[in-house]
Amino acid sequence: MAIKFQKSDKPIKIEGAHDMPPMPAALGSMLFNKTGSWRNVRPVIDYDKCIKCFICWKFCPEPAIKIVDEKPVIDYDYCKGCLMCVEECPKDAINEELEGK
Amino acid sequence: MKKTMMGNYAASWGAQLSRVQVIAAYPITPQTLIVEKLSDIVADGELKAKFIKVESEHSAMAACIGASSTGARAYTATSAQGLALMHEMLHWAGLARLPIVMANVNRAMAPGWSIWADQNDSLSQRDTGWMSIFSSSAQDILDSTIISYKVSEKVLLPTLISFDAFFLSHTVEVVDMPEQELVDKFLPPYKPEYKMDVNDPRSFGALTDEQYYYEFRYKMQEAMDQAIDVIKETCREYEEITGRHYDLIHAYRCEDADMIMVTSGTIAETTNVTVDTLREEGHKVGNLQIRYIRPYPKKDILAAIGGAKKLAVIDRNISPGYSGIFSQELKSALYNEIDIPVRSYIAGLGGRDVKIEDIKDIAYNALEHDEPNDLIWKGVKK
Numbered sequence A: 001m002a003i004k005f006q007k008s009d010k011p012i013k014i015e016g017a018h019d020m021p022p023m024p025a026a027l028g029s030m031l032f033n034k035t036g037s038w039r040n041v042r043p044v045i046d047y048d049k050c051i052k053c054f055i056c057w058k059f060c061p062e063p064a065i066k067i068v069d070e071k072p073v074i075d076y077d078y079c080k081g082c083l084m085c086v087e088e089c090p091k092d093a094i095n096e097e098l099e100g101k
Numbered sequence B: 001m002k003k004t005m006m007g008n009y010a011a012s013w014g015a016q017l018s019r020v021q022v023i024a025a026y027p028i029t030p031q032t033l034i035v036e037k038l039s040d041i042v043a044d045g046e047l048k049a050k051f052i053k054v055e056s057e058h059s060a061m062a063a064c065i066g067a068s069s070t071g072a073r074a075y076t077a078t079s080a081q082g083l084a085l086m087h088e089m090l091h092w093a094g095l096a097r098l099p100i101v102m103a104n105v106n107r108a109m110a111p112g113w114s115i116w117a118d119q120n121d122s123l124s125q126r127d128t129g130w131m132s133i134f135s136s137s138a139q140d141i142l143d144s145t146i147i148s149y150k151v152s153e154k155v156l157l158p159t160l161i162s163f164d165a166f167f168l169s170h171t172v173e174v175v176d177m178p179e180q181e182l183v184d185k186f187l188p189p190y191k192p193e194y195k196m197d198v199n200d201p202r203s204f205g206a207l208t209d210e211q212y213y214y215e216f217r218y219k220m221q222e223a224m225d226q227a228i229d230v231i232k233e234t235c236r237e238y239e240e241i242t243g244r245h246y247d248l249i250h251a252y253r254c255e256d257a258d259m260i261m262v263t264s265g266t267i268a269e270t271t272n273v274t275v276d277t278l279r280e281e282g283h284k285v286g287n288l289q290i291r292y293i294r295p296y297p298k299k300d301i302l303a304a305i306g307g308a309k310k311l312a313v314i315d316r317n318i319s320p321g322y323s324g325i326f327s328q329e330l331k332s333a334l335y336n337e338i339d340i341p342v343r344s345y346i347a348g349l350g351g352r353d354v355k356i357e358d359i360k361d362i363a364y365n366a367l368e369h370d371e372p373n374d375l376i377w378k379g380v381k382k
């Protein structure tokens, strides 16, 4: 499915009320607002242990886990490090790694 | 086509004629027959809509918010405690600028548990950013539902249509149902400029800091101001196809009146009749019915008051610790504009019947006294 954005992926310059939509609705703001920067701990999938049950995919609240080539793949641009995937993985296949500064 | 129906069904059929696409409702107390009828209509295939049964009124409004965000025409109905439970979501619908229309049967807030007429439920939601109507007949309910979708979808503000429990909700009246084709022409499908669409992704309701929140409030106020003209224009359009006239207020025999009663809901209809009898007795009185409390039709009200020397407000509601709410609103509208006494009366709380004789008593009291009063509790058993 082709996703088209009407505006560029940069923040839109807003001078005042009349440049704004009536409601707080931003055009593709998540493209530049990368919430992955909030993460302290990084979940890393160990594909040797992973049985591809996709429970992590289902539980990720962001959702930052995508299915790529029939494997769960974490999108670190948006993974906020809540570690729900770690908690839910039945095979303990997701490791926690501290984010280095 | 003329049909007899109770006020509840006038709301249901108004929604059907408006071709609502999503109805979300909590089906038990304090719900009314409005959504029961609609669930029949949907189940019988007479209306192509999704009927969502939810676990609370808070969820009902949340579901309407979701539906309306995707561009669907959403409807729900509630009453008293149910409306109160929606409170948080009402602010959301308002600030998200979603043109949801909702019926609310005006019932007294519990305790004591009550299912009888009282306006405190919807007046408690006055500041949520919803346009707010008090209907006074079954015809008014049906027509207001259709008109409100058109107005709401133009100005992007939701509308609450309230009407008195039992006196209107369960009273059978003759209602002229407009033909579907006529309504379809008047009310085309909703085509929002901003909607949730996977093919055109946007973030809705995201974190909005002080750099922008203030401006969203400003825009809401602007929309409320514009709504006054949009309501008038839409009512005119509706009158052209149905012959029925609506406005933000309804002034009855006010032109030459010395004393004007200010009323709303079913009390307004009874007051019209009372005005006729008082006129026969030689009293130059009129009745000013407030239909919309938001947007508040200040200019229309001042114009209708014209040269009257005195006003008497009847409130079927109370802001405890101050006074009736329509009375407060009226006084603030008059300040710096017209300097005449306003007499304030409370009547009919919790469904106490307000008869012609009661309104006559109120009128005589107002005619006899020139000084403004704080509050008179009509018929309270002290």
Ligand code: SF4
Binding pocket: A045, A049, A050, A051, A052, A053, A054, A055, A056, A057, A072, A088, A089, A090, A091, A092, A093, A094
């Ligand atoms: S939950 Fe664990 S085992 Fe299942 S797909 Fe995700 S990582 Fe693999």
Ligand code: SF4
Binding pocket: A043, A059, A060, A061, A062, A063, A064, A065, A074, A078, A079, A080, A081, A082, A083, A084, A085, A086
């Ligand atoms: S840590 Fe949280 S946000 Fe990141 S992939 Fe796991 S569940 Fe999703």
